[in-house]
Amino acid sequence: MIFGQSCIDDISEIYKKEKQYTDTLFPRLYVICPRRIYDMGHLDFNGNVVESDTGSVVPPIPLRANMTIRCGDQGSRDNLCWFTGGDLHMDGTAILGIGDETIENVSIEGFVFIGARQHSLWATKPGSITFKDCEFRDFVNSQVPIMLDYYDASKPSTELVTTFLDCEFRDNRYFGRGSHTALIYSNSVQNRLIVESSLFENNDMIWNNTRPDTHSFLIESLGPVAVKTTCFQDNVVGASDIVVFGNTFKNDLNFVTNSSGQLCPYSSVFQTIQQFDSFTPTCVEASATACSRYDTTSPTISPSISPTSSPTTLSPTMSSAPSSSPTLSPTVTGQPTITPVPTESPSEAPSGEPSEFGTTKSPTTSPSKRPTFSFVWPEDTTDEPVSKATCANASATKLLLLCSTALYLFFL
Numbered sequence: 001m002i003f004g005q006s007c008i009d010d011i012s013e014i015y016k017k018e019k020q021y022t023d024t025l026f027p028r029l030y031v032i033c034p035r036r037i038y039d040m041g042h043l044d045f046n047g048n049v050v051e052s053d054t055g056s057v058v059p060p061i062p063l064r065a066n067m068t069i070r071c072g073d074q075g076s077r078d079n080l081c082w083f084t085g086g087d088l089h090m091d092g093t094a095i096l097g098i099g100d101e102t103i104e105n106v107s108i109e110g111f112v113f114i115g116a117r118q119h120s121l122w123a124t125k126p127g128s129i130t131f132k133d134c135e136f137r138d139f140v141n142s143q144v145p146i147m148l149d150y151y152d153a154s155k156p157s158t159e160l161v162t163t164f165l166d167c168e169f170r171d172n173r174y175f176g177r178g179s180h181t182a183l184i185y186s187n188s189v190q191n192r193l194i195v196e197s198s199l200f201e202n203n204d205m206i207w208n209n210t211r212p213d214t215h216s217f218l219i220e221s222l223g224p225v226a227v228k229t230t231c232f233q234d235n236v237v238g239a240s241d242i243v244v245f246g247n248t249f250k251n252d253l254n255f256v257t258n259s260s261g262q263l264c265p266y267s268s269v270f271q272t273i274q275q276f277d278s279f280t281p282t283c284v285e286a287s288a289t290a291c292s293r294y295d296t297t298s299p300t301i302s303p304s305i306s307p308t309s310s311p312t313t314l315s316p317t318m319s320s321a322p323s324s325s326p327t328l329s330p331t332v333t334g335q336p337t338i339t340p341v342p343t344e345s346p347s348e349a350p351s352g353e354p355s356e357f358g359t360t361k362s363p364t365t366s367p368s369k370r371p372t373f374s375f376v377w378p379e380d381t382t383d384e385p386v387s388k389a390t391c392a393n394a395s396a397t398k399l400l401l402l403c404s405t406a407l408y409l410f411f412l
Contacts, residue, residue: 006031007031007032007033007034007072008030008031008032008033009032009033009036010058011038011058011059011060011061012058012059014030014061014062014069015059015062017030018062018064024064024065024066024067024100025065025066026066027066027067027068027105028066028067028068029068029070030067030068030069030070031070031071031072031073032069032070032071032072032081032111033072033081034071034072034079034080034081035079035080035081036080036081036082037082037084038058038081038082038083038084039058039084039085039086040058040059040060040083040084040085040086040087040088040089040116041057041058041059041086041087042086042087042117043087043088043095047095047096049096058086059096060086060088060089060090060091060096061083061089061090061091061108062091062096062098063090063091063092063098063103063106063123063129064098064100064103064106065100065102065103065104065105065106065127066104066105066106067105067106067107068106068107068109069106069107069108069109069111070107070109070110071109071110071111072110074110075109075110075132075133076109076110076133077110077111077112077133077134077135078110079110080112081110081111081112082111082112082113082114083111083112083113083114083120084113084114084115085114085115085116085117086116086117087116087117087118087119088116088118088119088120088122089113089116089119089120089121090108090120090121090122091122092106092121092122092123092124092125092129093122093123093124093125093149094124095122100125101125101126102125102126102127103123103125103126103127103128103129103160104126104127104128105127105128106127106128106129106130107129107130107132108129108130108131108132108134109131109132109133109134110132110133110134111134111135112134112135112137113134113135113136113137113145114137114138114139115137115138115139115140115141115142116139116142116145117141117142117143118142118143119142119143119144119145119146119147120136120139120142120145120146121145121146121147121148121162122147122149123147123148123149123150123160123162124149124150125150125160126150126152126155126158126159126160126190127160127161128160128161128162128163129160129161129162129163130162130163130165131162131163131164131165131167132165132166132167133165133166133167134164134167134168135167135168135169135170136167136168136169136170136172136183137168137169137170137171137172138171138172139172139173139183140172140173140175141175142172142175142179143175143178143179143180144179144180144182144183144184144185145169145172145183145184146162146183146184146185147180147185147187148160148162148184148185148186148187148191148193148223149187149188149191150187150188150190150191151187151188151190151191152190156190158190159190159191159192159223160190160191160192161192161194162191162192162193162194163194163195163196164194164195164196164198165196165197165198166196166197166198167195167198167199168198168199168200168201169183169184169198169199169200169201169203169218170199170200170201170202170203171201171202171203172203172204173203173204173205173207174204174205174206174207174208174209174216175208176208176209177210180220181205181209181215181216181217181220182205182217182218182219182220182243183200183203183205183218183219184218184219184220184221185220185221186220186221186222186223186225187222188222188223189222189223189224189246189247190223191221191222191223192223192224192225193219193221193223193224193225193226194225194226194227195219195225195226195227195228195230196226196227196228196229196230197228197229197230197293198230198231198293199230199231199233199293200218200230200231200232200233200235200241200259201231201232201233201234201235202234202235203218203235203236203237204235204236205217205218205235205236205237205238206236206237206238207236209238211238212237212238212239212262213238213239213262213263214238214239214263214279215238215239216237216238216239216261217237217239217240217241217242217243217261218232218235218237218241218242219241219242219243220242220243220245221242221243221244221245221247222244222245222246222247223247224244224247224248224249224250225242225244225247225248225249225250226249226250226252227242227249227250227251227252227254228250228252228253228254229252229253229254229288229292229293230254230255230293231254231255231256231257231291231293232254232255232256232257232259232266232286233255233256233257233258233259233291234257234258234259235258235259237259237260237261238261238262238263239261239262239263239264239268240260240261240263240264240265240266240267240268240283241256241259241260241261241266241267242266242267242268243267243268243269243270243281244267244268244269244270245270245276246270246271249267249269249284251267251284251286251287252287253287253288253292254266254286254287254288255286255288255289255290255291255292255293256286257291263279263281263283264281264283264284265283265285265286266283266284266285266286267283267284267286268281268282268283268284269281269282269283269284270282
């Protein structure tokens with residue numbers, strides 16, 4: 001059973017509701033009121049939410065295990081839930097005091113995210129996050145829209161799996177030095193990325209870019225990547241649409257038009273340290289001749305012929321986890337240059353030097369000490385926590401009343 005409520009027009013209400021639940025094993029549904037623009041607040045150095053440019057104070061959406069957050073009852077972009085501006089749209093970290101160890105089984109459905117100054121999503125915990133029918137656009141002064149930043153050397157078998165299903169990335173632009181040169185950035189081998197039936201269109205990763213030949217992608221990952229029935233069209237990239245360092249890349253029925261880089265026309269996969277040293281990756285071609293994002297095939301009685309080919313999967317010749325944890329998370333300020341300036345070579349694994357897979361180089365400096373965030377949950381009018389037993393008792397009471405009414409009408 002999913003516990004929910006009427007639509008929410010104040011994101012702080014989610015914090016109040018979630019404060020009541022120490023047990024996150026049961027599903028919770030939050031429906032955001034449609035046909036509204038939510039102007040996100042900024043974060044000061046201590047992680048406190050301050051006013052946005054329009055004067056509103058909207059905190060980031062908190063992500064906890066088994067949450068579904070939906071725009072309107074249908075969870076569709078047609079319902080017009082827009083989250084715009086601010087520093088951070090969705091919080092999968094502990095920056096605002098959410099101490100859960102995982103963010104398993106989170107679903108975000110039907111939203112449009114516009115122009116955060118740092119990230120739309122920042123996630124540093126293991127688990128799974130699925131975006132359905134979401135759009136990310138007009139990120140023109142951001143650090144990186146999607147920051148997948150999980151790493152734990154003590155638990156090498158755990159991972160963060162992020163899936164984009166029927167989503168769009170459009171009209172985004174690289175800001176300049178101090179920003180990552182990709183729209184989606186996976187920071188370690190413990191971040192798995194899945195993109196299916198999605199669209200990347202009219203994104204410019206060369207604007208204000210001094211090294212577009214080696215630092216210009218739409219997706220950059222140190223973890224495994226799988227892309228299926230996704231279209232890349234009319235993007236400006238210097239190197240390639242996708243780059244994978246030292247990990248697997250699965251390519252299935254993707255289409256590219258007017259979106260090729262100088263390094264590879266679609267995807268660059270660095271499988272060995274030798275490839276990284278010479279910067280000569282294995283180039284992977286898109287496998288579809290037309291955009292099949294919305295194509296569906298009616299089932300037949302039986303297959304007429306056997307498949308002639310299988311999805312392309314490239315695996316590295318060697319594998320190992322980074323030798324150390326990623327650097328401390330960037331501090332939050334009002335300027336997009338809050339993170340260290342990228343060096344003149346690709347980003348690297350969190351160890352500070354290229355791994356045996358040939359990872360590109362990431363910011364080499366970070367704050368010496370993460371600030372201590374003093375987050376206080378919003379005051380709640382409910383004195384006692386809501387438990388599943390309470391909900392069950394309420395449901396039983398309603399059922400008894402209905403049965404009594406039915407018997408009374410029967411004997412009239």
